[in-house]
Amino acid sequence: VTEPGEGAARKPYTTDALVDVAVRVFLERGYHAASIGEIARAAELGKSSLYHHVSGKEELLERGLRRAFDALFAMLDEHGATTGTAVQRLRYGLRRTVEITAQMVPEVSLLLRVRGTSPTEQWAMERRRQFTRLMTELVAAAQDEAGVRADLDPALVTRLVFGMTNSVTDWYRDDRPESVSDLVNAIERIVFDGLAHA
Amino acid sequence: VTEPGEGAARKPYTTDALVDVAVRVFLERGYHAASIGEIARAAELGKSSLYHHVSGKEELLERGLRRAFDALFAMLDEHGATTGTAVQRLRYGLRRTVEITAQMVPEVSLLLRVRGTSPTEQWAMERRRQFTRLMTELVAAAQDEAGVRADLDPALVTRLVFGMTNSVTDWYRDDRPESVSDLVNAIERIVFDGLAHA
Numbered sequence: 557v558t559e560p561g562e563g564a565a566r567k568p569y570t571t572d573a574l575v576d577v578a579v580r581v582f583l584e585r586g587y588h589a590a591s592i593g594e595i596a597r598a599a600e601l602g603k604s605s606l607y608h609h610v611s612g613k614e615e616l617l618e619r620g621l622r623r624a625f626d627a628l629f630a631m632l633d634e635h636g637a638t639t640g641t642a643v644q645r646l647r648y649g650l651r652r653t654v655e656i657t658a659q660m661v662p663e664v665s666l667l668l669r670v671r672g673t674s675p676t677e678q679w680a681m682e683r684r685r686q687f688t689r690l691m692t693e694l695v696a697a698a699q700d701e702a703g704v705r706a707d708l709d710p711a712l713v714t715r716l717v718f719g720m721t722n723s724v725t726d727w728y729r730d731d732r733p734e735s736v737s738d739l740v741n742a743i744e745r746i747v748f749d750g751l752a753h754a
Numbered sequence: 755v756t757e758p759g760e761g762a763a764r765k766p767y768t769t770d771a772l773v774d775v776a777v778r779v780f781l782e783r784g785y786h787a788a789s790i791g792e793i794a795r796a797a798e799l800g801k802s803s804l805y806h807h808v809s810g811k812e813e814l815l816e817r818g819l820r821r822a823f824d825a826l827f828a829m830l831d832e833h834g835a836t837t838g839t840a841v842q843r844l845r846y847g848l849r850r851t852v853e854i855t856a857q858m859v860p861e862v863s864l865l866l867r868v869r870g871t872s873p874t875e876q877w878a879m880e881r882r883r884q885f886t887r888l889m890t891e892l893v894a895a896a897q898d899e900a901g902v903r904a905d906l907d908p909a910l911v912t913r914l915v916f917g918m919t920n921s922v923t924d925w926y927r928d929d930r931p932e933s934v935s936d937l938v939n940a941i942e943r944i945v946f947d948g949l950a951h952a
């Protein structure tokens with residue numbers, strides 16, 4: 557569908573590219589403050605072209621968040637997350653969460669900031685709680701098999717450990733000297749072995 | 755100073771109480787989006803009464819941030835932070851940072867969100883970098899004395915460990931079942947001893 561006087565000389569715009577722009581605008585301006593007009597301008601698209609791709613701001617939020625949630629929940633079905641002892645599965649889950657976070661900094665940042673009452677925000681908060689619950693169960697299972705220390709509340713351990721992985725979104729960028737595997741390595745060593753051990 | 759028709763039946767308003775309100779409004783709305791009018795309304799003060807206390811929005815930001823920075827930098831002069839081995843001073847600095855963070859969740863949250871270009875925001879970002887540098891030096895000194903593992907970059911260790919303490923602001927509230935000392939304990943054990951040790 558082409559509109560008169562618009563898009564004739566433009567390269568085709570993908571919905572994915574539009575989601576990239578929307579995620580950036582949401583992070584800069586805040587989801588609630590950002591308008592569909594700002595997103596269209598940032599994407600250099602007319603508003604009506606934008607509406608060929610998505611139904612509106614909430615769909616853009618949902619598509620942005622879905623990237624991160626799809627990656628995180630798909631990870632839970634991977635071989636490393638479903639086989640072995642609980643502590644092996646926990647180590648795998650932690651490493652892959654760090655990888656996904658470092659590879660999807662904008663999407664994970666957006667996910668961490670969701671607070672509101674729209675259906676998409678409610679859905680996102682529920683997905684986030686679900687991920688935390690699954691990780692808490694894994695920590696508890698690892699404690700039961702004596703794979704990790706049992707003197708700390710599993711829900712507290714989960715909050716703190718994934719608080720560390722979440723904090724990566726505050727500073728990690730592609731141009732950092734640390735590679736993703738340096739980051740995975742450092743977090744796994746600190747969390748499992750601790751700074752006091754070599 | 756009393757204005758006609760205002761404040762006659764009001765209890766005296768302190769600048770500290772006004773800063774409490776401003777910090778809350780900044781967190782809810784974003785510092786840049788928040789207006790002095792909104793802060794005045796949230797404080798149930800007339801705008802001109804507000805200006806008896808502070809010169810404007812930037813002073814409110816500075817006063818809010820100063821609470822957190824004053825506590826963090828004062829901590830660095832405490833006995834525990836200035837005596838003993840580097841690893842003892844690092845453990846002390848970590849424990850006290852967790853305490854200050856848990857006791858000043860709104861102020862530390864605000865500090866973590868500062869991004870802009872106003873003089874106060876620039877000052878806050880520089881103070882934050884300075885704190886991070888001092889902690890990085892302490893991690894490096896602890897590595898030199900073989901008090902902590904030396905196979906990880908001290909700047910990366912500092913970002914990750916203080917990323918964990920910062921993440922406390924996302925969920926810790928006074929009404930949580932975990933006390934501040936539970937939190938301090940859990941973070942110190944995870945960071946120094948690791949989950950794999952008991």
